[in-house]
Amino acid sequence: MHSEPPISFEQFMAKALHDPETGYYARRISGVGRTGDFTTAPMLSEAPARAIAAWVARALRESGCRALIEIGPGEGKLAAGVLKNLPWHLRWKTRLHLVETSAPLAERQRKLLENRAAWHRDMNDALAACGGNAVIFSNELVDAFPVRRFQKTGDGWQELAVSFDEQRRAHETLLPPAPLPDSSGFLESHPPGQCIEVHDSYRRYLTEWLPSWKSGRMLTIDYGAAAETLYHRRPCGTVRSYLLQQRLEGPAIYQNPGCQDLTADVNFTDLQNWSRPWVSKQQVISFGEFLGGALDECGTAFLVLDQTR
Numbered sequence: 605m606h607s608e609p610p611i612s613f614e615q616f617m618a619k620a621l622h623d624p625e626t627g628y629y630a631r632r633i634s635g636v637g638r639t640g641d642f643t644t645a646p647m648l649s650e651a652p653a654r655a656i657a658a659w660v661a662r663a664l665r666e667s668g669c670r671a672l673i674e675i676g677p678g679e680g681k682l683a684a685g686v687l688k689n690l691p692w693h694l695r696w697k698t699r700l701h702l703v704e705t706s707a708p709l710a711e712r713q714r715k716l717l718e719n720r721a722a723w724h725r726d727m728n729d730a731l732a733a734c735g736g737n738a739v740i741f742s743n744e745l746v747d748a749f750p751v752r753r754f755q756k757t758g759d760g761w762q763e764l765a766v767s768f769d770e771q772r773r774a775h776e777t778l779l780p781p782a783p784l785p786d787s788s789g790f791l792e793s794h795p796p797g798q799c800i801e802v803h804d805s806y807r808r809y810l811t812e813w814l815p816s817w818k819s820g821r822m823l824t825i826d827y828g829a830a831a832e833t834l835y836h837r838r839p840c841g842t843v844r845s846y847l848l849q850q851r852l853e854g855p856a857i858y859q860n861p862g863c864q865d866l867t868a869d870v871n872f873t874d875l876q877n878w879s880r881p882w883v884s885k886q887q888v889i890s891f892g893e894f895l896g897g898a899l900d901e902c903g904t905a906f907l908v909l910d911q912t913r
Contacts, residue, residue, distance in 0.1 A: 610765035610777050613843075614805060617750035620861040622705070628862050629706045629748065653685025655895045656741055656823065659910075660686060661694055663739040663821040667913075671734030671820075673701045675727065676745040680713035686741075687720060701730045701738070727813035736818035743825045746875065747867045749809065751801040752785060753841060756794050764799070766858065774858035788831040788873040799841035800834075801868040807878045814882040817913055822883075824909040825891065828870030842869035872907050879911060886911040 621628050660672060677683050683702060687695060700721040704710040710723060724730040731738060753764040755778060762778040769775065784790055787802040794800065828834065835841065845857045847864035857866060872888050879886065891906035 610767040610775075610779075612779070613753040613764050613766055614750045616766050616858075616861070617866050618805070620866055621748065621750065623862065626862040628865060629709070650685060651895050652743070652825075653682055654689045656682070656743075657686045657689030659823060659894075660739055660741065661690055663823075664694055664698060667737070667739060667820045669734075669737045669739050669820045670697060671699050671701060671738040673703060673727075673730050673734070673738045673740045675703045675740065675742040676748065677702045677704060677713055678709060678743075680709075680716040680721075682743055683713070683721065684716055699734070701733060703727055703730050728816055731813060731816045736816055738817070738820045739822075740817070740820060741823040741825070744827070746803055746806050746824065746826045746870045747828075748865075749803050749806040751843065751868045752804050753799055753801050753843065754784070754790075756796050756798045756800075758796065761790060768858075774855060786874075786878070787871065788877060789834070789871055792831055792835075794835065795839075798835060798839055801841055801843060801871075803868070803870065803874065807874070810878055814879065817882065819913050821913070822909075822911045824875060824911070825894075825906060826870045827905045828872050828907055830888070831871050831873035834869060834871055843867070870907075872909060875909055883911040883913055 619627065622630055624630050663669070664672070672686075674683050674686075680702070683700060687700060690698065700717075701724060702710075702713060702717075702721050703724050703726065704713060705725060713721070714723070722733065724733065754761045755764055757778065759781050761784055762781055765777050765779050767775050767777065785802050785804040786807065787800075787804070789800040789802060840854070843853075843857060843866070845852045845860070845864045845866045847860060852859075852864070876886055876888070886909065888907055888909050891908055894908045
């Protein structure tokens, strides 16, 4: 039986999520919230917007920045909530910039925010618009980036690839041993058979624009953990998909490419290591700490990375 040559899992995930014609985020996302494929914390409560607004107010005052950038703003509801909760004297003199690559989501954001924001396709454009001086935040951005998957074998770590046969059934295979990407995950003591993910596409993304960021603070909120605890009792790794609020794992993640969200937990040790050349200070706290206990169901699954340029 003939099948397509294997491609890396990262290539499969990139096409499934971001292909201009068939990608989930590019064309087919049905919405975020209880009627969409998945829900984010800001859709469940106003507490995240209030807490982020308080952080933004401090960051703007301390840095002297006048620009606020949200990367990957979803439907724009979090940005709207943050603006609403900013002190009025900061709200009128702060310019909001939204960085969005999804046309359907950008359209929803424009309907909600109208002339209260400026839109950009990438971070370098957004930073250029504010002279490189900005306070930046994102919520569940990193997990939307394609991951590379690796499995520990007798020959060391090998990258996982996928091919499809004539019936469009997925078949996973391992590529020959090759140089590994920069990740703290490989430094942990994992048993044979363990699968891990590396957000190498996000590392590449960061290094494209961090040198253009001159001053400010950045807040990164996502689900994940430090490298040493991320894969506890997760021998198959953390990749899963969401379709109409249903969580799918294993072979099911290949069954509806382009029609469902694909995601993996974030290694926050990697985020800190990758950013270190460009930041002067950084710390990770739990989302529960950040919110002051206002949203218990997300408090331990999510972490908050606070960085100063």
